[in-house]
Amino acid sequence: MKTATRILLNCDMGESFGVWKMGNDALAMPLIDQANLACGFHAADPLTMQRSVALAVRHGASIGAHPAYPDLAGFGRRHLDCSPDEVRALVLYQLGALEAFCRAAGTRVDYVKPHGALYNDLVLDDELLGAVLEACAAFRPGLPLMVLALADNARERRLAEAAGVPLLFEAFADRAYLSDGRLAPRRLDGALHTDPERILVQALAIARGEPFPDLDGKPLRLRADSLCVHGDNAESLAVLRRLRAALDAL
Template structure:
């Protein structure tokens, strides 16, 4: 069994507003998905987040989104494929500038929110993001949602010559096909630490877990996300880190 990585969305404050406790969470994870200014984050927060990740040897991922500060990137905007390619390139370059200034390098790209979900359904948008990764740096991986069947994503990524990483979520409920249950549905976001931990460990072991309807679902994932805006996330991260290290 390959060791699953642990990732968290970070750097999601803006100006005087802060979200999550990145300083305490950073030592517990392998990958930090850092906001790039379009849904959260600003230049100072981006610089500080990069430095914090490098201090703890954490791999840095760009977390680009639709330009939607008010909606935290969770609203589906009608952007063309050409616009998506450009806005993703813009955000990748901005974050990588801070990585390079600190003596590091961007390790991967993970789209955020509505853009992340739209890639599951729209071939043109997925190809636009794959092209942005490929054009920015050959071999730059794209992190996408682990589904019950990722044949489409593998085919399009192979055409674009972009490596993929597949991600699963510890604290989100799933539909039967492996898509995330929409946040508008009751129970779409797990709050119970025991349930979050149990789902995370099942995914890490390659075992089935219950979807939103209670039916078994099994996913193959390279990385496991715990959202930093969950009130229980820090306590769960500590326990999950210890148990993953023991696998």
Template sequence: MGDDQMAMPLIDQANLACGFHAGDPLIMGRSVELAVAHGVSIGAHPSYPDLQGFGRRHLQCSPEEVRALVLYQIGALDAFCRAAGCQLAYVKPHGALYNDLVRDDALLMAVLDACASYRKGLPLMVLALADNGRELRLADEADVPLMFEAFADRAYLSDGQLAPRRLSDAVHQDPERILAQALAIARGEPFADIDGKPLHLRADSLCVHGDNPDSLAVLRRLRARLDAL
């Protein structure tokens, strides 16, 4: 999704779909090569098997199934990374699977186990919340390092969970609002949740969705502002 050729020079990390919600072997290979050409770290972006719904629909999968499908997708993308002479940097689940990890300990442990089984020290990127104590505890049990992610273009609930996409204002469309929220997160400052109350998140990574119509314009401005910090 989005114009990868234009976006890649502006980012530090790329979450690459592994064929289950988007992408195919040809696209995956080209995306890896493009990321390598621009010095961008590559993360596997596994999802539920949901091409029709772009991975944004919850599917009833057992923890065993989730572990297997995540491990499968990591391996698929890593094959292209190895062929391009780079190392897969992290794993970041997509869409409904990403959101389900916030609520379901068994699914989170399944994904953590997939990461640990694939490569010792392979980080898992999860949603930065107001309190990530649960995620840190389970990741410590699995011996998997965590990375925390926040979103520039999504509205938040008071606990740091993403506002459901069914809400009309769940996705920010105003470039100025996206930029302001991104800069607040990058500076470690509070920003307004969906109810206008202050929310503070500690994040290692900042996401701008590639399918946002103004993502390229926002990325250009955000890159310039972040470089100046």
């Protein structure tokens, strides 16, 4: 794993599927600390997973499982009415698939970051969050779960402590926020930042523990362990290069 800065940099990766290509993984991987790799339910196929693990190993990036609802057509961004038992099983299933490729490459899954609608549902549903925590604990004691950094994460800390699962708190450089720290829904205007300067300013504010404007322009402060920049953003590579240099200089 690369030497950590005060805050880590992560990216959702391995999201190609068959002949359909997504992201600039080969160019982005050297710039990040943590690679969140799709596990086949919202994106990725076995060969993509194998190649993504190999790429992460080559560049010393920590590997995170990026499990999702079974929603290839919707890229995992649609809510599915799954029971907690189903969510526990589908997370374990995807963890096992990625871990197989990790073991073959001489490494392992280092953490879990749910994707898309599942990630967002965990913010509001105690039973679903509990199911994912149980999956992490059952898969390997001490396996961390990455969750959204909110204005107040007391709920997440309480449930994680009960499950015996460490947490990693994540903030987003290129997403707009609601006043409580939840991500602004993508259907809203301005929910996704595309201006490189705005992305960089927000990222550095989060890294320094400083306030930045939410969707309504009000100040919001988050405590995060890791910053995410989405690899499907057209400006992502340029932003990643500048952000990597800026974080290393802190």
